[in-house]
Amino acid sequence: MTAIALPAPIPATPPTTRVGEVDNRAAYTGFGLAYALGHGSTAIATGPDPLVTLPGWLPTALLGAGLAAGTAFATLAATRAQRGAGRSDVLSGRLLGLAWISGFAALFLAITGLAGALDAPGLPTMLWPAGSGFVVGMVYLAEGAARRNVLHYALGTWLALVSTAALLLGTPGLFWVLAVAGGGGYAVATVLEHHRIARTR
Numbered sequence: 001m002t003a004i005a006l007p008a009p010i011p012a013t014p015p016t017t018r019v020g021e022v023d024n025r026a027a028y029t030g031f032g033l034a035y036a037l038g039h040g041s042t043a044i045a046t047g048p049d050p051l052v053t054l055p056g057w058l059p060t061a062l063l064g065a066g067l068a069a070g071t072a073f074a075t076l077a078a079t080r081a082q083r084g085a086g087r088s089d090v091l092s093g094r095l096l097g098l099a100w101i102s103g104f105a106a107l108f109l110a111i112t113g114l115a116g117a118l119d120a121p122g123l124p125t126m127l128w129p130a131g132s133g134f135v136v137g138m139v140y141l142a143e144g145a146a147r148r149n150v151l152h153y154a155l156g157t158w159l160a161l162v163s164t165a166a167l168l169l170g171t172p173g174l175f176w177v178l179a180v181a182g183g184g185g186y187a188v189a190t191v192l193e194h195h196r197i198a199r200t201r
Contacts, residue, residue, distance in 0.1 A: 021081055021147075021197075021200060022077050022078055022081045022143075022147065022149070023077050023080075023081075023193070023197050024074070024077060024152065024189075024193050025190055025193050025194055025197065026073035026076075026077065027070050027071075027073040027074035027077060028070075028155075028186050028189050028190040028193060029070075029073075029186070029190055030066055030067075030068075030069035030070030030071075030072075030073050030074075031066065031067065031070035031136075031186050032066075032183050032185075032186030032187050032189075032190060033066040033069075033070075033183075034062070034063050034064075034065070034066025034067045034069075034070060035066070035178055035179055035182040035183035035186060036179055036183030036187075037062040037063070037066060038059055038060070038062040038063025038064070038066055038067075038179075039059075039063065039129060039175045039176075039178040039179040039182065039183070040175070040176075040179035040180075040183070041054055041058060041059040041062055042059040042063075042172070042175045042179075043172045043175035043176045043179055044172075045059065046171055046172045046175065047171060047172035050172075078093060078097065081093070092146050096139070096142060096143050096146060099139050099142060100135075100139055103135040103138065103139055104132075104135055106135075107128075107131045107132065107134075107135050110127075110131070111123070111124050111127045111128060111131060112124075114127065115127075125171065126167060126170070126171060126174055127167075129163075129174065129175065129178055130163045130164060130166055130167050130174060130178075131163075132163075133159050133160070133162065133163025133164075133166075133178060133182060134159075134160050134163045134164050136156070136159055136163075137155075137156045137157065137158070137159035137160025137161070137163060138156065138160055139156070140152055140153065140155055140156025140159065141153055141156040141157060141160070142156075143156070144156055149196075151189060151192050151193060151196055154189075155185060155186070155189045158181075158185045159182060159185060162177060162178070162181045162182055162185065163178065163182065165177070166178055166181075
């Protein structure tokens, strides 16, 4: 009898993260805290019968700190994801980065123009938080589509809809919606992002 040599089994290798894959967990956490603490503190301290009295600078400081942290983490994650990427992926990432500048520049012009044309100096107080959420949501939609990241796309959809719908409630309802629904959306996305990243590794 002739012995038949069987080929050695090929060792299984764990899947590796795709080039250009962005880990958004830290950025989601920073932005979520900005929404929950920044908009939340504004919600409890404004309106005809505020729940507490806070220094005027505190909500802005909490919001700014969270946004700064989220932006820094998002930039680091996007930069890390570009390592080893092809020219087309690098170009796509740069164009998406420029979309943030274009979106917020357009928002600034729209809010400034509306406040002046309607002679409503208090209008920016409502339009800036809601408009910012809308711009962030739309850029997330673009990023999610470009990177084939359904979670990022879904979060963008949620933020865009929640932020604009919140305008119907005036203040302080606007800030309650942004704090609870916006911050809650980021919290859920952070958990789901952890599972998504774990599946790609």
